[in-house]
Amino acid sequence: MRKREKGQGTREKGKALAFTAGAFVLCGFTLCLHGHDRITTKVTWDREIAPIFEARCVNCHQPGGKSTIPLATYQQARPWAVAIKEEVLTRRMPKWNAARGYGAFANDPSLAPFEIALVAAWVDGGAPENEKNKALPQTFIVKPAIFTAPAPSSVRTISTSCEEQRANGTLLAIRPALDRNGSAGIAVVRPNGHQEIVAWIRGYDPDNATTYWLRNPVVLSRGSRIHVDASGTCAMQLFFARK
Numbered sequence: 001m002r003k004r005e006k007g008q009g010t011r012e013k014g015k016a017l018a019f020t021a022g023a024f025v026l027c028g029f030t031l032c033l034h035g036h037d038r039i040t041t042k043v044t045w046d047r048e049i050a051p052i053f054e055a056r057c058v059n060c061h062q063p064g065g066k067s068t069i070p071l072a073t074y075q076q077a078r079p080w081a082v083a084i085k086e087e088v089l090t091r092r093m094p095k096w097n098a099a100r101g102y103g104a105f106a107n108d109p110s111l112a113p114f115e116i117a118l119v120a121a122w123v124d125g126g127a128p129e130n131e132k133n134k135a136l137p138q139t140f141i142v143k144p145a146i147f148t149a150p151a152p153s154s155v156r157t158i159s160t161s162c163e164e165q166r167a168n169g170t171l172l173a174i175r176p177a178l179d180r181n182g183s184a185g186i187a188v189v190r191p192n193g194h195q196e197i198v199a200w201i202r203g204y205d206p207d208n209a210t211t212y213w214l215r216n217p218v219v220l221s222r223g224s225r226i227h228v229d230a231s232g233t234c235a236m237q238l239f240f241a242r243k
C-alpha cells in the first residue's frame with residue numbers, strides 16, 4: 001500500500017516546487033505564499049464528491065469495511081487526494097472484477113466517465129471542501145443510484161459446478177467461486193448453438209466475492225446450456241427468477 005500524500009514521490013514534489021516558484025513570479029512574495037493551497041476548481045467535496053463516495057466507496061472505506069483507509073469524511077479523504085485520483089482514473093477503484101465490455105451488471109459500482117472527471121477536477125483543483133460562504137444548491141447534487149438485490153423469495157438459487165450444463169428459466173445473476181486471481185468466462189449457449197457471453201470475471205478475489213446481477217436478465221429456453229471456461233477450481237451459484 002502506498003504512503004499518504006505527504007510522502008509522495010519526488011516527481012510530485014518537483015511539480016509542487018515548480019508551481020510555487022511560478023506563483024511567486026506571478027504575484028510577488030507576499031500575496032501568494034500559500035500558492036499550493038490555491039483552489040482552482042468549483043468542484044467541492046460537499047456538493048459533488050461526497051455523494052459519489054457515499055454511494056461507491058464508503059461501504060469498504062470505513063471502519064469495519066474491507067479497506068483500512070477510511071474515506072467517509074473530508075478530513076479522512078483529503079490526505080489521500082492524489083492516490084484517489086490515480087485509483088479512479090485507472091479504474092482500480094471501486095473494485096470490480098468483471099471485465100468491461102462483457103455483459104452488463106445492475107450492481108456494477110464503476111464510476112461513470114463524468115464522475116471520474118469530477119474526481120480528477122476536484123483533486124487537480126486543490127480538493128476543496130466547499131465554496132466558502134455558499135450554501136449548497138441541492139439541485140446540483142448528483143447522487144449515484146445504489147443497487148438493491150431482488151427479494152430472496154423471488155429468486156431460485158442453484159449451487160453447481162462449472163461443467164457445461166443445461167439450464168432454463170430467467171437467469172438473473174451469477175456468483176462464481178474461483179482460485180485467488182482466477183478467471184472465468186461464462187456464456188449461455190442457445191439451442192441453435194449461438195453463444196452469448198454473460199460475464200468474464202478475472203483477478204478473482206475470494207475476500208471480495210460478488211454476485212453479478214445481470215442488467216438484462218437472460219431468458220433461457222429449454223435446451224439452452226451454460227458454458228464456463230475457468231482457469232482453475234471453479235464453482236458457481238446461478239440465480240433464476242422464481243416463476
Ligand code: HEC
Nearest residue numbers: 001002056057060066067068069080083084087093094095
Ligand atoms: C469492495 C471494496 C472497495 C470499494 C467499493 C472501494 N475500495 Fe478502495 N480499496 C479497497 C481495498 C481492499 C484497498 C486496499 C488497501 C487497504 O487494505 O486498505 C483499497 C485501497 C484504496 C486506496 C489506496 C490505494 C493505495 O494508494 O494503495 C484508495 C485511494 C482507494 N482505495 C480509493 C477508493 C475510492 C475513491 C473508491 C470509490 C470510488 C473506492 N476506493 C472503493 C476496497 C474498496
